[in-house]
Amino acid sequence: MIKDKVVIITGASSGIGEATARLLAGKGAKVVLGARREDRLEALAEEIGKAGGAVSYRALDVTEPSDNEAIVTLAKDRFGGVDAIFLNAGLMPSSPVSALRTDEWNKMVDVNIKGVLNGVAAAMPTFLKQKSGHIVATSSVAGLKAYPNSAVYGGTKWFVREFMEVLRMESAMEGTNIRTATIYPAAIRTELLDTITDSRASEAMHGLYEKFGISPDRIADVVAYALDLPADTTVSEFTVGPASQPW
Numbered sequence: 001m002i003k004d005k006v007v008i009i010t011g012a013s014s015g016i017g018e019a020t021a022r023l024l025a026g027k028g029a030k031v032v033l034g035a036r037r038e039d040r041l042e043a044l045a046e047e048i049g050k051a052g053g054a055v056s057y058r059a060l061d062v063t064e065p066s067d068n069e070a071i072v073t074l075a076k077d078r079f080g081g082v083d084a085i086f087l088n089a090g091l092m093p094s095s096p097v098s099a100l101r102t103d104e105w106n107k108m109v110d111v112n113i114k115g116v117l118n119g120v121a122a123a124m125p126t127f128l129k130q131k132s133g134h135i136v137a138t139s140s141v142a143g144l145k146a147y148p149n150s151a152v153y154g155g156t157k158w159f160v161r162e163f164m165e166v167l168r169m170e171s172a173m174e175g176t177n178i179r180t181a182t183i184y185p186a187a188i189r190t191e192l193l194d195t196i197t198d199s200r201a202s203e204a205m206h207g208l209y210e211k212f213g214i215s216p217d218r219i220a221d222v223v224a225y226a227l228d229l230p231a232d233t234t235v236s237e238f239t240v241g242p243a244s245q246p247w
Helices: 015-026 038-050 065-079 102-130 151-174 191-195 199-212 217-227
Strands: 006-010 030-035 054-059 084-087 133-138 178-185 237-240
Touching (some): 006 015, 015 038, 015 054, 038 054, 054 065, 065 102, 102 151, 102 178, 133 151, 133 217, 151 178, 178 217, 191 199
Parallel strands (some): 006 084, 030 054, 178 237
């Protein structure tokens, strides 16, 4: 049951995170929202609250361990615990390797990899203590197969795939009852494309998304499905995209 579950959502100020916050709150979850753009979070939280939802938020930079710890503390202080965390913050400044956009490479590693690690490290002590918890993470179809212009982005998303699968296995072996779900979206209309500074990669990706892109609500539906599963059941991977896209 989703009702009354306390769910932390990172990258909640737009796109998949925002859509998921609205959907889960509408189903009775208590949502705790984190992102760098606090003004966007405030507006979203106000909307959810006016609709009768239970919501809290704080500014969150997932690359800072202390920020991740603080949002877990907020969830526990405001709602009495944490049942799930959706690690959704991400960057996709795609470019060919030869462009040597090393600053962007490092930013992707910091957000897409370290952001996931920091979120897990912040939530894990609570999940271990209560012997339950659900960790959901956004990877990408670029975490399943190789695509030109996505060597570093795809590499970060391959990491999420590996990390989450080992976490699932270890949790089962250790009897901690911590479940995982990794989501591999294809062309979903979000602000990810806005982070692409390479003109060739940007043109190609915008053309792809204009042709195939579907709503982030579709990913929110998958998150809700995963969280609504019985406690004895894990569906660990979801590959989701437009029915018309041959990804």
